[in-house]
Amino acid sequence: MSATLDAVERTALLTAALRATESRRPDRLYDDPYAAALADGIGPELLAEIHAATFPPGRERTLPSTPDYNAIRTRFFDDYLQQAARDPQTTQIVLAPAGMDSRAYRLDWPDRLRWFEIDRPAVLAHKERRLAAVTPRADRRTVAVDLTAPDWEDALQAAGYDPNVPSTWLLEGLLYYIPEADTHRILRRVAAISAPGSRIAADIVNAAALTRPDMRALLDVFAGWGCPWLFGTDEPEALFDAHGYDVRAAQPGETGADFGRWPDTVPPRDRADERRVFFVHGRRR
Template sequence: MTQFEQWDIVTGVGLTALGVAAGRALDTERPDHLVSDPYAASFVAAADPPVPVPRRLADTARMPDVARDVWTSMAQYLGVRSRFFDRFLMTAAAGGVRQVVVPAAGLDARAFRLDWPPGTELFEIDQPRVLEFKDGVLDRLGARPRCARHPVRADLRGDWPTALRDAGFDPDRATAWLAEGLLPFLPADAERRFFDRIDRLSPPGSRLAAEHLAPSVRPLIEDPEFRAAARQLGVDIADLWHFAGKADPDRQLTAAGWAVRSVPTYEVATAYGRDLHGLMGRTAQHGRFLTAER
């Protein structure tokens, strides 16, 4: 753990977890919401970020235009992304999968908000200080998970499989894996290793879902206007995301024997009746959601 730089919920990559929680909080309030996350606003309220992060739609109304546009686009996008992956997990559960792993779980509250069948074990991997913050807020709220939830404090560039097994993960059980809001943060070698390890820990019947951004997004995120808008999130995305030397995860998983499906993010949004605009809309033009079965 110590050989890697660490962060908390208000710095660097950690702050992106707070940003996506804010997106879920805002979408939850929309009459046409695609996600219903009653915990997201509490996470935002409990943090002390270096930039204003809204927890209610009313907060965005008081923001400068550029910030309001960024947060509106976050809410639009996070609704689509959350709905898609909620459905993936509930379909896996309906298909009999009882072990779930969420690497880079951040402030994902699915353990608390989805209707898990009895016997479900759910492992959330993230940095120690991110999970400490999350557990503190949930404890104060008296929130009860709706499955057996296991926080796993580990770095995804390091030996996370050992930490996962130590937390009770059973590599002989079919597992549903969810990599949402993660892949761009992993350098190429860490991403390749990440999928290799998932492959080794996944017996037949396992499933995987991932949000993927193509390297074609790079000129967009390096554009000065985009960078200025992205600063409303408190981080420079272009400094945090890695694309150099990345393999195509479809090919890597297919070569390892997984049946992979991939759908452009825009198609998912259209199917849900939602238009994507602004910062996240432009980013999503380079995105797709992968699902795979072993």
């Protein structure tokens, strides 16, 4: 039952609810037929709180649109992972954390690919119950361990991951929920078991997104759930460079990260004190 999930884990149900809502739109950017089941009853309740904060009745929206952001993020990383999978050298994809992600079920993947999902036991157990009757379209392997555990790398390798061949990692919906020191620790550990040429992708906010007054209503919702946003950076390229990755960072609304859906202007990178979110993607040197 979703009642066994803690505050941070329940954000995965929010993401599932957002994906279910997007999938019902006639102009949807993707179709996730499993999202509604994964969202359970909790996900729509969480989404209602986000919607109330983002679109206050009778007042102009001042917060970024979470539904549009999530739709763009999901499609952006859908395309990124599928592009990576078309490379004959790609044999391993790792989602860390996996949350309620259903890409292994709703998208087609080559037979050579091993698909690894790392997340806390309660999250993966919830997904297994909800999708028990569905067959994944990839060689899906679950690794039920917290990313803060001292030995998650051992558990991943026991599931069949090979650190000696290139891999593709997706850190989606993670980095702003953990302190800066933990962000560096996770990137360092991922890099240590990623062969040169491995791909990585992630989303991350900037520092102003954690402090601007016009973000407060949204930040208060997440803090009230017990999962505040803790880390942001204005230099995502430098963050990943410090751990051996050459990356690019795209903002929603920019070319290749828009899909006709981002409703706000995109602030230039050199303009200070603007809230931002980045889709980071690149390779291990």
